[in-house]
Amino acid sequence: MGYTHKFQITRRPTQENWAHLMFDVEHLIKTLPSYHELINLGADFDKGIVLRGPMGDKKPICNSRKISFNGDSSTDCSCETFLLVPKVMSDSCKTARQPYDFVVCAVLVLVFLHIPYFVLTSDGDTNDWLPAVSWVRQHINPAAAMPSAIRVAKSNLTIATSLNLADTQTLHIHFANMLLTVPDAYF
Secondary structure, three states, rough: OOOEEEEEEOOOOOHHHHHHHHHHHHHHHHOOHHHHHHHHHHOOOOOOOOEEOOOOOHHHHHHHHOOEEEOOOOOOOOOHHHEOOOOOOOEEEEOOOOOOOOHHHHHHHHHHHOOOOOOEEEEEHHHHHHHHHHHHHHHOOOOOOOOOEEOOOOOOOEEEEEOOOOOOOEEEEEOOEEEEEEEEEOO
């Protein structure tokens, strides 16, 4: 099926809960991170986010009846439409890891925060979700958290110590193919 997020609302949200969600989603849409901010957050995109309406054109929809958007179809950065309505529902959104996946994850983090009776599963792990969670915490709502259903990413962290010529220890950390060397003077 491809990289997909599945979600359901098992009880109708209150008007107040939906209004809080809409407020935060509207703010999110207005303050999307730039390409460089996405990279600094740890996102792995080769393009920035261009958010469009449900068909990959026009404007995203965020109102009392639905939240719906897609990536930009004119640049082949769209996939399936994200749709959320304020009633009992079950849906999924395959994003194919296009840049608008960041917004799908961010909106689902906000749904997890504002709507009780929300169930989520995702093909993504914490590495995939962390950029969106971090952005939401910093720019939208500091109470946002990683949804509990998101599985923890396998760590690429290895730690090795070695002695250098000055007979002091140096800590070498390899993380996601990056080498960081920290001399013992910093401990």
